[in-house]
Amino acid sequence: MNTTIKIAGIEMKNPVMTASGTFGSGMEYSEFVDLNRLGGVITKGVSNVPWVGNPTPRVAETYGGMLNAIGLQNPGVDVFLERDLPFLNQFHTVSVINVCGKTVEDYVEVVERMADTSIGMLEINVSCPNVKEGAIAFGQNKEALYHITKEIKAKAKQPVIMKLSPNVTDIGEMAKAAEAAGADAVSLINTITGMKIDIHKRMFALANKTGGLSGPAIKPVAVRMVYQAAQAVKIPIIGMGGIATADDAIEFILAGASGVCVGAMNFVNPYTTIEVIDGIEAYMKKYNVADIHDLIGAVHS
Numbered sequence: 001m002n003t004t005i006k007i008a009g010i011e012m013k014n015p016v017m018t019a020s021g022t023f024g025s026g027m028e029y030s031e032f033v034d035l036n037r038l039g040g041v042i043t044k045g046v047s048n049v050p051w052v053g054n055p056t057p058r059v060a061e062t063y064g065g066m067l068n069a070i071g072l073q074n075p076g077v078d079v080f081l082e083r084d085l086p087f088l089n090q091f092h093t094v095s096v097i098n099v100c101g102k103t104v105e106d107y108v109e110v111v112e113r114m115a116d117t118s119i120g121m122l123e124i125n126v127s128c129p130n131v132k133e134g135a136i137a138f139g140q141n142k143e144a145l146y147h148i149t150k151e152i153k154a155k156a157k158q159p160v161i162m163k164l165s166p167n168v169t170d171i172g173e174m175a176k177a178a179e180a181a182g183a184d185a186v187s188l189i190n191t192i193t194g195m196k197i198d199i200h201k202r203m204f205a206l207a208n209k210t211g212g213l214s215g216p217a218i219k220p221v222a223v224r225m226v227y228q229a230a231q232a233v234k235i236p237i238i239g240m241g242g243i244a245t246a247d248d249a250i251e252f253i254l255a256g257a258s259g260v261c262v263g264a265m266n267f268v269n270p271y272t273t274i275e276v277i278d279g280i281e282a283y284m285k286k287y288n289v290a291d292i293h294d295l296i297g298a299v300h301s
Helices: 077-088 104-113 142-155 171-180 216-232 246-255 272-286
Strands: 005-007 010-012 016-018 040-042 059-062 065-068 094-099 121-125 160-163 185-188 192-195 210-214 237-240 259-262
Touching (some): 016 272, 059 210, 065 216, 077 094, 104 142, 121 142, 142 171, 171 185, 185 216, 216 237, 216 246, 237 246, 259 272
Parallel strands (some): 016 259, 094 121, 121 160, 160 185, 185 237, 237 259
Antiparallel strands (some): 192 210
């Protein structure tokens, strides 16, 4: 049974990864999860300078998921290189750094700092607010997405995954813009903008008012968008959004995803990634699937 996949020439032992922002750089989960079993670890967002994030409260539970407005708090690229990367280097899994920024120059600075490191791939979070364009996210405008992808590809030494925002009218057009600019792969979906109000206090549950919705509630939307992106582009797709079980992961793979990421469920059950890996193997055995590639995009009417 072959569960090995390749994304932009980078081989992974299986298609299961961690969604950025839900697994740190693996340190917090290493006592629960053997990182060597994962296809890849996608880190929390890393910026060129430390970000303090948004004011609290910034996490709220919702029906079927959670809202977060962390604001990409992180200690910056210097700490990542000094502390997190040496930790990841202990494991035989692909490390993918998630890059965030407020200007194109911010992103490029982090990408250049990664050039001569052991990082396997770069995932670019284009849901960040573009401060030079009135704070609209890079990933909500296809011209801005094309431009930032082009600029990053010109400097990157590792393959580039563009992480697409679902808060758009046509996800296929966004995927095509990333592909046209040279992206090696796309990942989707990022969180969906949502809101929760405490009816007893008559106050917003999050200090930021709005936050990103993740968890099982968004899975049908995510599967639909992965399918649409897969019909629009030829580059590999990494699917995520509400994966809680192997069955969920297989849905994404059948829709066209070469790889999948577990996100919010890491907070609920830290063993989820391993259970998904085991479940995919059990599914392949049950249905006599010899190669995971036989499942990718195999949905039919």
